[in-house]
Amino acid sequence: MVQNIKDQLLASFESIVLEIKKLSPEEQEKFLSASNDYTSNMLMHIEELKREVQDIVEKARIEELASKLES
Amino acid sequence: MEQFGSKVEGFREQGSIIDGDPTKGTLEKPLKNIDGLMESADQLGTLLDSETLDRLTPEAQKQIAKAVERFELKTKGTVAGFQEALAAAGIGSAIAAIAALSLPDLHAAGYVSQESFNSAVLFYERNLSQVLDPVWNTVATVAQNLGLKISTHADIDLLIQRNQYETTNDALRSLTFKSLSSTRDSIYALSAAAAGISTASAFALSTLIPNKVKNMLKKRKVESLASDLY
Numbered sequence: 244m245v246q247n248i249k250d251q252l253l254a255s256f257e258s259i260v261l262e263i264k265k266l267s268p269e270e271q272e273k274f275l276s277a278s279n280d281y282t283s284n285m286l287m288h289i290e291e292l293k294r295e296v297q298d299i300v301e302k303a304r305i306e307e308l309a310s311k312l313e314s
Numbered sequence: 315m316e317q318f319g320s321k322v323e324g325f326r327e328q329g330s331i332i333d334g335d336p337t338k339g340t341l342e343k344p345l346k347n348i349d350g351l352m353e354s355a356d357q358l359g360t361l362l363d364s365e366t367l368d369r370l371t372p373e374a375q376k377q378i379a380k381a382v383e384r385f386e387l388k389t390k391g392t393v394a395g396f397q398e399a400l401a402a403a404g405i406g407s408a409i410a411a412i413a414a415l416s417l418p419d420l421h422a423a424g425y426v427s428q429e430s431f432n433s434a435v436l437f438y439e440r441n442l443s444q445v446l447d448p449v450w451n452t453v454a455t456v457a458q459n460l461g462l463k464i465s466t467h468a469d470i471d472l473l474i475q476r477n478q479y480e481t482t483n484d485a486l487r488s489l490t491f492k493s494l495s496s497t498r499d500s501i502y503a504l505s506a507a508a509a510g511i512s513t514a515s516a517f518a519l520s521t522l523i524p525n526k527v528k529n530m531l532k533k534r535k536v537e538s539l540a541s542d543l544y
Contacts, residue, residue, distance in 0.1 A: 279347065281392060281393075281395075282347040282350075282351065283347065284392045284395075285351070285389065285392060286347065286350045286351060286354060288385055288388045288389050288392065289351070289354040289355065289358065289385075290354055291385070291388075292358065292381060292382070292384075292385040293354060293357060293358045293361065295381040295384075296358065296361055296362055296378060296381060297361060299370075299374050299377045299378055299381065300361065300366055300370070300374070302374070303369070303370050303371060303374040306371075307369070
């Protein structure tokens with residue numbers, strides 16, 4: 244199964260390289276720039292979600308401890 | 315966890331021509347982005363494992379569901395902005411082709427496992443070497459003919475300088491510039507391919523993260539309803 248996924252990913256990667264090579268160097272540069280911006284924004288969103296989840300989990304832990312102490 | 319971007323060091327060692335190239339940094343950015351995406355997704359996965367979710371109150375679970383909804387809204391806006399940028403640049407179809415090629419496989423790989431990406435890196439390295447080696451050999455031969463030894467990117471600069479001013483040797487100059495120029499283009503192509511992978515990963519994660527969390531929450535809701543019934 245893992246080997247299968249690896250093979251599929253490798254096949255896709257080769258196709259991506261071929262697809263990208265169809266673009267002119269200028270178009271590749273534009274694609275790179277747009278892609279880098281997009282990925283950076285996505286990273287930011289994932290980081291934000293991570294922080295929010297972290298806060299919720301932390302708050303829940305504190306509330307659980309507080310309720311144990313009370314009882 | 316092994317760093318995808320650490321492979322950049324390997325690329326550097328393959329030829330300082332990368333450092334000497336005006337596109338320096340082009341290759342590093344998408345690779346670092348892939349690292350960042352994988353790391354963040356892994357951390358989020360660890361933070362939100364089933365055990366943690368089990369311990370959370372229904373209210374806290376509801377808050378997480380809301381946070382995921384906000385995440386989905388934001389990523390939808392980001393995807394739309396990205397597509398607009400590509401369409402404005404006249405290359406909108408490229409991303410559709412890339413997404414169509416990569417998403418099913420990335421999806422099949424779940425959270426885009428590190429192992430799968432390591433395999434892609436190996437493929438990537440092999441390709442980079444295949445592209446760079448012949449060019450590097452040509453440049454090295456030209457340098458040798460000029461009595462230069464190439465060991466750093468400063469030597470390449472010197473080679474370019476020598477060729478720029480040696481107007482008597484047009485053929486040699488043309489060959490050197492052609493080689494350097496094709497290396498530059500190849501680096502663009504391979505960097506863009508790495509960006510394609512990072513883009514596809516980001517696309518995949520924008521769907522996989524909310525789906526995974528929603529499914530986990532849904533499962534707990536069903537279990538809780540079942541336990542209420544009995």
